Amino acid sequence: MPNKKKLSARLHDRRDAVLAAWLKDLDGQLDRDTRGFRDDASTILDLLITQCGHAEERWDEAADSLTELARARVAAGFATDETITLVSALRSAALREVAALDDIELLRHLSKLLDVFLRYLVDAYVEARDLVIARQQEDLLELSTPAVKLWDGIVAVPLVGTLDSRRAVSVMESLLNKISETQSTIAIIDITGVPTVDTQVAQHILRTVAAARLTGARCILCGIRPSIAHTMVELGIELSQVETHANLAAAFAAALRSRGLDVRTSDA
């Protein structure tokens, strides 16, 4: 296809001019220093030039490279609007160079290519961002389910909110880690903050109790509100194997007692 050859030849010849125009445009529009972006910009431009020369539409290679670049941009803290500025600046710089040839067909062809190309870049960027967000959510998940040491040999985990499978697994891991880290023999699971205890939640609790038992720790459950107790009985959830107490204070007192400690008001 002569059009493609001509197009890629033109961009190839004017590569440095396009790059310079692109970066200059960016310098004016972005609030950040674009120096660190220079290498990436030339890589992106070369990808575009190669893509123009391809006889047939093959995007896998370009897509892979773009994904990698987008990850780097995201890691460097580029925001969404900055990425859009970035790609539209490339668009105008490239179109300007080809417009000088006064060939409407060529221009149309480049514009079409750029559309696909830029969509890949934006997709890759969005995907990279989603990845970062997912990772942050996971971090948050861990943060929101901290097992804490209450006393020598006693750890507790307060469960708050909806206990879906993902969270339940993270709670279980956090508790088991804490048990072994602190060499505890008693683990208190406080479910005061769990609004709904269904069979799934119950199963997760029972699994945690069983796993803790394997590491040599006994679990104490507390914070089952009356309405939830009613519901659990009706559902047929069997918790008779697990020691339960009304609230965290009662559970803690029982835990201390079973370690041979006693809480008293001092005489003074």
Add this chain to the structure above:
Amino acid sequence: MVSDSVRPLAREAQVMPIVSDHDVVLVRRAARELAEEIGIGLVARTKLVTACSELARNVLEHAGGGRASLAVVSPDGARRHGVEVVFADDGPGIGDVERAFERGYSTKRGLGLGLGGSRRLVDDFALSTEPGEGTTILIRTWA
């Protein structure tokens, strides 16, 4: 085919998809809000919400997804109000309904308590299922 009378009283309902864990949470929340709206007490409300959780999760786990339709119903004028939820899916249906209600019966390593338990948690319960056609379950709790 097993069919109790799954006859919804609601003429209009809020239809919610059940295709992810998060949807189960949303259905639960919507049921809780309706129950609060018509003054269903804490214990009955907690039971209704838990039944919704079980049935929505069954739709997700055993039928690969479906939908829930929620509504406030008042059959005898405005004298009596209830929350009605219909769970419907186009999944494999329940082969042996009697066993499915049995305590401890699960085809997916669950506790096998959800279905039978839900029936005890609400005032009205009706189920209709046919192999290959899907399952529809209606529940109601009155204020």
